Amino acid sequence: MNDQLIERLLSKAPMPKAPAELEDMLIAGIRLERSEVRRAAWSGPPSWLKRWLPGLSFAVFAVACLGVVGVQMNQLVEIRRENESLRAHNQNLAALREANAEVQRLRNENAGLDRLHESEADIQRLRNEIGQLRSQIGELAQLRAENQRLKAGATAVSGAQADFFAQAEDRAERISCVNNLKQIGLAAHIWANDHHGQFPADFVSMTNEMVTWKILQCPGDKARQITSWSQVAAGDVSYQIFTDGLTDRDKPAIVVFECPLHHNVGLLDGSVQQLSESAMTNLLVRDADGRRVFTPNSQ
């Protein structure tokens, strides 16, 4: 079957007959609206707008494209102008490079000069420091001389101080010696009290009445060093004792104990007198029994 036959048969297709009552039903169903009423309500955009809307859209798009193209053309012209300007500047670039090289060389020389100036400033600063050091050396010599002089003065002062300390030490030793004699006198009186007023004949006899043997050592007696009661028993003591036949009923001023180093004397009544070497001669008077008696009014 060819196309012509197919098209002919299709064109001759039978038309189904509508029912007889359909036409009446369709006529009865006609519902017409008056055009005036219909036009009162807005039915969308006007027909000309519907017809020309695609064209108008295209026109708006074309105008927008033209606007964009115009802006881009303007930018292109500006870029070209700028490019030409850059090319003109580029022609002077070689001269600018030479000038730049010259400027760079001058900068290097200037840097060298700056370094020289800095070196010169350093030299000047070092010179000033040398001058200051020299002046300080002079001052140092003066200080050294002053120091020598002060040292000499200090030596003299130390001699005087040594004398002062030696005197103070001698005085302290003398006072300590007086205390020793007082304790010895007290011990002798205690012993005598226990022996019917009779004083001991030596130091060993009253060892029980003395706290320690150290009170029998005079501080000024550097040649002697008492370390035990046995030395006391051997008579190795700093003081002398004169109690032969003495009782506590004899004259109170009779000399009982004596420090031959300091010329301190302990009397029978327990007191101690500090006497000089001349006073030993002048103030101690021997009585009829040959005992020395301290008499202060004898001068």
Add this chain to the structure above:
Amino acid sequence: METIMSDCSQQLCARAKAGDLAAATQLVALHYQKIYAFLRRLCGNDDDAAELTQKTFYKIWAALGSYEGRSSFSTWIHGIGRNVFLDWRRNVNRLDPQSDEWWETCADDGPSPFETTAERDEAARLYALVARLDDEKRDVIHLHYYQGLSLKETAEVLDIATSTVKYRLREALDFLRSQPMEPNKP
């Protein structure tokens, strides 16, 4: 003949838009047979075709005010009829197959358009093949050959380009030509 009818329909339409009931009655008389036949071929039974025809004319009267005459009145009402059929098919979701006997009973009361019995049999087989086409190709066959619309009117009804109508017709004819024509079963 078609041009004269179209001009007449345009005048009647203008009068009906103005509220002329007689003009509307004449429009029904002029077009209801073609719309019924179109829908009858598509839906496959008489009752649904009659109902769809009534719906189509109901929509025609409702939309008559928006008809502006850019296309012919016949084209316009075919478009409405096709949309009514598509809505109906979408809801019903069925399509009755047309039997071979239908083609014999639905013919005009007048003399047969076919010259011989053999040609009549070939036509029946051809129409059965058309029913097997897909929707796009079947629509252009119905509108262009069965309803007698021009290529331009067919394109306006389907809202596609004329070139697309030509392409679909060529595809449909190629399919029909390629199918073997078996004789009718006794």
